[in-house]
Amino acid sequence: MALLYRTWFGFSGWLAAVVLWLVLFQGQVLWWQPAALWALFALLWLITRKLGAHPGALPFTAALVFLGWIFLTRLDPHLAQGHFQGVLLGSGFYLLGLLVPVCQLPLRRLWAWAALSLLAITLIWGETAGGARAWLTVAGVRFQPVELAKIFFILYLGKHLAPGTSLWELAFFLASFCLLLAWQRDLGPAALVFLVFIWLSLRQAFSWYKLAGFLAALGAGFAAGAYLFPHVQTRVLAWLRPWDYLGSKGYQVLQGLFALNSGGLVGQGLGEGLVQVIPHGHTDYILAIIGEELGFLGTAALLLCYLGLAFWAARILQDLTGGEQLTGLGLTLLLHLQVFLVAGGILRFLPFTGLTLPFVSYGTTSLVAQFGMLGLVAGLSRGGEG
Amino acid sequence: MRRSFLVLALLYCLLLGGAFYWQLCADLGEHPANPRYYLVFQQDRGPIFDRQGKALAYSEALESGYRRSYASPSLSHVVGYFHERYGMTGLERLYHGELSAGRSLFTTLDLELQKAAEELLGKAAGAVVALHPATGQILALVSAPYVDGGALDEHWPDYRADVRSPFLNRATHGLYPPGSVVKPLVYGAALAESQAEPDQRWPDGGAWQLPGGTIRNYGGRAHGEITLDQALAQSSNVVFAQLAVELGDKLLEYYRLWGLGQEVQFELANLAGLVPEGTSSQYHTAQLGIGQGELLVTPLQMAQVACALANGGVLLRPYLVHEVRGGLRMRQITRPQVLGQALPPALAEKIKGAMVLAAQEGTARTELSGEFAYGGKTGTAQMGSGPDHAWFIGFAPPEAPQVAVAVVIEHGGTGAQAAAPLGVELMRRAVQRSE
Numbered sequence: 001m002a003l004l005y006r007t008w009f010g011f012s013g014w015l016a017a018v019v020l021w022l023v024l025f026q027g028q029v030l031w032w033q034p035a036a037l038w039a040l041f042a043l044l045w046l047i048t049r050k051l052g053a054h055p056g057a058l059p060f061t062a063a064l065v066f067l068g069w070i071f072l073t074r075l076d077p078h079l080a081q082g083h084f085q086g087v088l089l090g091s092g093f094y095l096l097g098l099l100v101p102v103c104q105l106p107l108r109r110l111w112a113w114a115a116l117s118l119l120a121i122t123l124i125w126g127e128t129a130g131g132a133r134a135w136l137t138v139a140g141v142r143f144q145p146v147e148l149a150k151i152f153f154i155l156y157l158g159k160h161l162a163p164g165t166s167l168w169e170l171a172f173f174l175a176s177f178c179l180l181l182a183w184q185r186d187l188g189p190a191a192l193v194f195l196v197f198i199w200l201s202l203r204q205a206f207s208w209y210k211l212a213g214f215l216a217a218l219g220a221g222f223a224a225g226a227y228l229f230p231h232v233q234t235r236v237l238a239w240l241r242p243w244d245y246l247g248s249k250g251y252q253v254l255q256g257l258f259a260l261n262s263g264g265l266v267g268q269g270l271g272e273g274l275v276q277v278i279p280h281g282h283t284d285y286i287l288a289i290i291g292e293e294l295g296f297l298g299t300a301a302l303l304l305c306y307l308g309l310a311f312w313a314a315r316i317l318q319d320l321t322g323g324e325q326l327t328g329l330g331l332t333l334l335l336h337l338q339v340f341l342v343a344g345g346i347l348r349f350l351p352f353t354g355l356t357l358p359f360v361s362y363g364t365t366s367l368v369a370q371f372g373m374l375g376l377v378a379g380l381s382r383g384g385e386g
Numbered sequence: 387m388r389r390s391f392l393v394l395a396l397l398y399c400l401l402l403g404g405a406f407y408w409q410l411c412a413d414l415g416e417h418p419a420n421p422r423y424y425l426v427f428q429q430d431r432g433p434i435f436d437r438q439g440k441a442l443a444y445s446e447a448l449e450s451g452y453r454r455s456y457a458s459p460s461l462s463h464v465v466g467y468f469h470e471r472y473g474m475t476g477l478e479r480l481y482h483g484e485l486s487a488g489r490s491l492f493t494t495l496d497l498e499l500q501k502a503a504e505e506l507l508g509k510a511a512g513a514v515v516a517l518h519p520a521t522g523q524i525l526a527l528v529s530a531p532y533v534d535g536g537a538l539d540e541h542w543p544d545y546r547a548d549v550r551s552p553f554l555n556r557a558t559h560g561l562y563p564p565g566s567v568v569k570p571l572v573y574g575a576a577l578a579e580s581q582a583e584p585d586q587r588w589p590d591g592g593a594w595q596l597p598g599g600t601i602r603n604y605g606g607r608a609h610g611e612i613t614l615d616q617a618l619a620q621s622s623n624v625v626f627a628q629l630a631v632e633l634g635d636k637l638l639e640y641y642r643l644w645g646l647g648q649e650v651q652f653e654l655a656n657l658a659g660l661v662p663e664g665t666s667s668q669y670h671t672a673q674l675g676i677g678q679g680e681l682l683v684t685p686l687q688m689a690q691v692a693c694a695l696a697n698g699g700v701l702l703r704p705y706l707v708h709e710v711r712g713g714l715r716m717r718q719i720t721r722p723q724v725l726g727q728a729l730p731p732a733l734a735e736k737i738k739g740a741m742v743l744a745a746q747e748g749t750a751r752t753e754l755s756g757e758f759a760y761g762g763k764t765g766t767a768q769m770g771s772g773p774d775h776a777w778f779i780g781f782a783p784p785e786a787p788q789v790a791v792a793v794v795i796e797h798g799g800t801g802a803q804a805a806a807p808l809g810v811e812l813m814r815r816a817v818q819r820s821e
Contacts, residue, residue, distance in 0.1 A: 199390070203389075203390055246418075246419040247419070254419055254420075255421075257408055257412070257414060258414050258417065258419075258420040258421070258422060260405070260408045260409050261408055261409060261412050261413070261414040261415065261420075262414075262415065262420075262422050263409050264409060264410065265409070265410060274421060274422055274425065277421050291405065291408075291409060295409065296405055296406060296409040296410055299402075299405040299409065300402055300405065303398055303401055303402055303405070304398075306398065307395065307398045310391060310394050310395065310398070311391075313391075314387065314388075314391040317387050318387050318388075325387065329387070329390060333390075333394075336394055336397070339401075340397050340401065343401045343404075343405075344400075344401065344404070347401060347404030347405060347407075347408060348404070348408075349400065349401075349404055
């Protein structure tokens with residue numbers, strides 16, 4: 001706990017320096033936002049402790065959120081405004097997750113049905129943007145239902161991935177979930193949820209046959225996706241041979257690599273990067289911009305923040321058992337595998353999947369959902385202590 | 387649970403490794419698809435100055451970005467050019483890091499002399515190099531034809547189509563047989579090996595028959611019994627062939643002492659030219675002694691030789707950039723560098739005297755000989771076909787040389803007709819400027 005306090009104070013000093021820099025040298029009018037966010041995170045810290053939960057995620061989350069806020073300010077202050085509002089809304093969902101004892105709710109299969117219904121509704125009434133039918137407007141609020149559906153599905157898995165559940169049932173829900181997403185042409189979340197499923201299933205009972213089977217299924221799904229969807233082929237080619245498609249398919253991947261490369265050790269400096277050439281710089285590709293302007297040290301600090309979140313989750317989960325532990329692990333993996341898919345795509349370990357970088361990228365729905373997930377995991381630690 | 391998080395930590399290590407590779411190990415800064423590479427062409431850049439502080443290259447502000455301009459078109463072979471489409475060459479390329487960081491380059495060039503050499507060469511293909519004898523600094527370096535670094539957009543297709551290769555820097559990369567301009571070196575070698583007494587007279591019947599071939603004087607003229615000074619002044623092939631045959635393979639060692647066949651230690655080039663490993667026959671040696679055979683030199687090498695002749699036999703490294711100024715390391719100054727002593731000073735003085743004689747009453751005599759004192763040696767290098775290449779090397783004034791030059795004019799005819807007047811006029815202007 002002492003270490004956490006020290007992290008928190010160190011972070012506050014760093015933040016104050018950034019805010020001073022913004023006010024004094026940049027004439028930045030949004031200077032009050034980081035101050036408000038700091039107060040918000042301090043409040044969340046107090047509430048979390050009061051409720052007997054482990055607050056260790058908050059310093060790391062705050063660091064990531066501020067990093068995102070700074071870079072969005074640098075790209076377009078309107079985006080930072082949206083990020084700020086997203087965090088305010090997200091903190092509400094964090095508290096919700098903290099308070100609702102989600103594992104004790106008698107919802108069982110309803111989680112899966114809720115996830116499937118959300119996707120089905122999106123498929124029928126949704127709006128298309130960026131090639132995927134992924135947006136829904138309810139009562140004037142426009143959001144991406146898949147961010148919620150992911151969580152619901154993991155909650156279902158946490159309850160039902162125990163021995164005794166029929167394999168057919170699992171297969172049915174999983175296949176429906178992935179197919180509905182494929183229908184929406186939104187394959188990133190499908191891949192993410194499938195990976196979490198594989199991980200959880202292998203953790204429950206490991207066998208090499210199962211691993212081979214899952215890998216085969218993953219490969220088959222991937223091949224089918226590449227066969228059916230031209231944009232998947234594009235991304236695979238851009239991943240394997242970006243140098244052959246400099247100006248077309250490989251453009252985004254290469255611009256990301258060029259940006260990272262020009263960062264070097266300490267970066268070009270905040271505001272000095274060539275950001276206008278990177279497509280989706282404020283969402284999917286924000287890591288490339290951070291890498292260019294803050295260098296390897298910045299990228300490493302960012303990744304270490306996520307690693308810190310993982311350690312926090314490990315601390316909580318080691319005291320839990322059964323369904324609670326599985327749910328907590330599922331939610332944690334949902335966050336961290338998303339980081340791996342995005343960063344791995346930018347660093348050319350994987351084909352790019354087009355997901356947001358949690359807590360950093362612009363995107364209110366994903367921000368809110370990630371705060372909710374964090375709250376749920378933190379909420380699990382309440383049960384452990386109280 | 388522990389295992390799950392171990393795997394997660396490993397995944398993060400993998401990402402860290404990937405970031406480490408792409409950010410610190412990969413080198414994509416100059417990849418043609420990287421827009422950052424082209425940005426430097428839009429940015430302001432340090433100027434390049436001549437020895438008086440006149441700008442040779444400077445960035446002109448446009449409505450958006452900057453454009454590089456040059457004081458004279460012939461500078462493209464030295465200063466180089468810097469163009470978004472056609473890349474960078476010369477000093478612009480060599481000092482790109484410094485220039486793009488806003489530092490300025492102070493060169494040893496004299497812009498007025500450079501322009502004079504450019505004007506004197508006119509439409510001819512060839513090269514002129516003028517050095518400052520005491521230091522080895524390059525005062526002027528012209529290779530014609532040249533491209534105009536400030537007008538590449540307009541003329542690029544013409545330059546590409548030009549059969550005379552305007553992109554070739556003849557001064558540093560043109561390989562020519564030297565012809566008679568190597569005779570001072572043969573003379574020096576003979577003196578150093580004590581094979582020739584200064585007052586000894588040598589028979590010259592206009593031709594010398596050897597097994598394998600006959601060495602003839604230019605125009606077949608017989609000079610009778612002459613001293614070596616006279617032989618150099620009249621450029622007697624017969625006498626120098628005799629000296630060479632007596633020297634044998636040692637001759638080639640002396641050539642190397644003067645930097646021939648050795649890599650030039652110059653910023654923009656390190657071409658060695660060609661001096662054969664050994665001689666195969668007396669006729670072969672005789673030919674090498676009059677600058678024919680397979681001997682090949684660059685004009686820069688001959689300028690280095692002229693410089694050493696003017697400088698008491700001290701071979702200096704020719705250099706172009708005197709100083710880099712600005713930035714964190716405020717000043718970096720290049721010092722003259724001695725590469726070796728090609729000949730004892732006393733013998734070098736003797737050769738100098740013979741070259742002054744050549745300028746007064748020999749082949750290097752020009753219309754200016756009466757009013758302007760200099761030393762020189764002409765050369766006429768025979769090619770397999772086409773008119774000969776005209777050579778001239780010289781220095782002025784003889785007692786305390788301020789300038790040493792080498793001139794080559796491709797297919798210009800004899801050195802006396804084509805190259806010597808140009809070289810002498812250039813030296814006259816250089817001496818005027820230094821007074």
